[in-house]
Amino acid sequence: xxxxxxxxxxxxxxxxxxxxxxxxxxxxxxxxxxxxxxxxxxxxxxxxxxxxxxxxxxxxxxxxxxxxxxxxxxxxxxxxxxxxxxxxxxxxxxxxxxxxxxxxxxxxxxxxxxxxxxxxxxxxxxxxxxxxxxxxxxxxxxxxxxxxxxxxxxxxxxxxxxxxxxxxxxxxxxxxxxxxxxxxxxxxxxxxxxxxxxxxxxxxxxxxxxxxxxxxxxxxxxxxxxxxxxxxxxxxxxxxxxxxxxxxxxxxxxxxxxxxxxxxxxxxxxxxxxxxxxxxxxxxxxxxxxxxxxxxxxxxxxx
Numbered sequence: 001x002x003x004x005x006x007x008x009x010x011x012x013x014x015x016x017x018x019x020x021x022x023x024x025x026x027x028x029x030x031x032x033x034x035x036x037x038x039x040x041x042x043x044x045x046x047x048x049x050x051x052x053x054x055x056x057x058x059x060x061x062x063x064x065x066x067x068x069x070x071x072x073x074x075x076x077x078x079x080x081x082x083x084x085x086x087x088x089x090x091x092x093x094x095x096x097x098x099x100x101x102x103x104x105x106x107x108x109x110x111x112x113x114x115x116x117x118x119x120x121x122x123x124x125x126x127x128x129x130x131x132x133x134x135x136x137x138x139x140x141x142x143x144x145x146x147x148x149x150x151x152x153x154x155x156x157x158x159x160x161x162x163x164x165x166x167x168x169x170x171x172x173x174x175x176x177x178x179x180x181x182x183x184x185x186x187x188x189x190x191x192x193x194x195x196x197x198x199x200x201x202x203x204x205x206x207x208x209x210x211x212x213x214x215x216x217x218x219x220x221x222x223x224x225x226x227x228x229x230x231x232x233x234x235x236x237x238x239x240x241x242x243x244x245x246x247x248x249x250x251x252x253x254x255x256x257x258x259x260x261x262x263x264x265x266x267x268x269x270x271x272x273x274x275x276x277x278x279x280x281x282x283x284x285x286x287x288x289x290x291x292x293x294x295x296x297x298x299x300x301x302x303x
Contacts, residue, residue, distance in 0.1 A: 033074065033086045033286065039278040041094055041270075047101030051258035054127050055100060063106035066093045067120055067129035067251070070111040071204035073227030074284045076131050078111065085109045088223075089248075091279035092149055092267075093130040096250065099266030113201045115181030118142040121253050128263070129251035132221055134183045135298070144256060145249035146263030149276070151295040152221035153242025154184045157228060159210060160237045165217055167241045171195035174216040177206035184220045187244060203228070211235060221246045223284060230287040247295055257302040264297050 049055040058064045068085055070078035076089040094104035112120045117133060120126045121143045132152070135145045156176075158165050165174065172194040178185040180199040188195055198215055200206055206218040207228050218225065222242050229236045250267075252259050270276050271294045280291040 033283045035086075038086075038091065038282050039095075039275055041098035041104055041275060043098045043103050044101045047099075049100065049258055049262055052256050052262065054253055054256045054259050055262075057124075058100075058102065058127055062102075063108055064093075064097050064100075064102055064127045065108045065110055065125075066097075067112040067117065067126035067131060068093065068109045069131040069202075071202045072132060072224050073231050074287055075224060075227055078109075086283070087227075088150070088280055088283040089130045089132065091283060092250070092276075093128075095270045095275050095279065096128070096130070096263055096266050099269065100262060113181075114179045115201070117251060121251055124253075127252075128259070132224060132246075133249055133251050134221075134246045135249040136183065139251075140254075140300075142254060144252040144254045144260045145298075146252060146260045147249035147267060147297060148247035148295045149250065149267050150223065150248040151292070152223040152246040152248060154187060154219060154244040154246060155222040155225055155242045156239040157207070157210065157218040157220075157225040157236055158216070158239060159213075160233075160235055162216070162237075166239060168192050168195075168219075168243055171217065175214070177209055177215040177218045178220055179203055179206070182220065183246065184244075188219055207236075226287045226289060227284070247298075254303075261299070264299050267294075268297055 068089060069076035070085065072087065075087040076085065077087050078085050093107060097104050097107050110126055112126065112129065117129055118139065121129060135148055156165060164170060171192050174195055175198055176188055176195045177198040177200065178188065180201060185197065185199055189197055203218065203220055203224060206215065209215045210218050222238060225238045229238050250263050252263065276294055277291050285291060
């Protein structure tokens with residue numbers, strides 16, 4: 001009877017989470033950013049970037065195609081009923097579009113799984129990518145990065161009544177879920193090999209499995225986990241001891257240095273004029289975590 005009660009409770013919570021794997025189609029979306037409280041970004045008039053082939057393609061078609069996540073509350077989340085994307089990453093994408101001369105409302109967002117980000121940028125499927133994309137040396141060999149625009153840290157999401165997991169040192173023999181191809185997945189595999197790793201394309205499936213007692217913890221960046229915990233505060237909690245630094249960057253085609261440098265300039269300007277903080281407070285800030293100081297932009301040289 002106890003087991004049945006737990007599963008029923010978990011399924012009730014899942015109805016409030018985005019695109020739950022075992023939820024009914026059309027389930028109501030969970031609480032997210034209020035549309036009427038989101039910032040508005042001034043569009044740069046007469047902006048030109050002729051040295052960027054990506055920008056020129058966008059100019060010809062009239063909009064940017066931006067890769068994003070769709071299952072990360074307060075960061076990148078897609079409303080299954082309307083198809084609308086919302087969250088801090090989505091706001092970053094919008095302000096970048098405005099800085100490059102395109103109205104934010106013209107963006108065509110496209111969900112791209114973590115494992116497919118480099119390929120999507122390399123083959124021109126998207127123009128740039130904003131979706132908890134950690135900058136690292138290996139990825140810089142494949143794509144370019146503007147930013148970083150946010151500094152996260154890897155952490156663990158557990159059930160609220162879980163008292164045996166206080167950090168990664170407690171994961172021996174535990175079933176730990178993360179996204180395939182993600183930096184957090186690779187770190188657990190390398191540094192904590194006694195953990196039993198489970199991988200899916202999306203973190204929402206990991207959270208579903210956590211709530212239904214199929215895994216013991218979900219690991220990814222604390223910013224993502226805070227969003228999930230905020231949606232089900234009675235059932236989930238973040239351990240709160242991050243064990244990495246994850247600088248989030250905007251992914252661009254590797255050879256398009258003109259676009260990368262223009263996005264660096266745009267980020268710097270939006271941080272100075274307050275747009276960055278306003279975007280955070282309207283999205284991630286709803287979790288109760290105050291806006292941090294943005295990280296220093298890494299203007300690494302063209303390669």
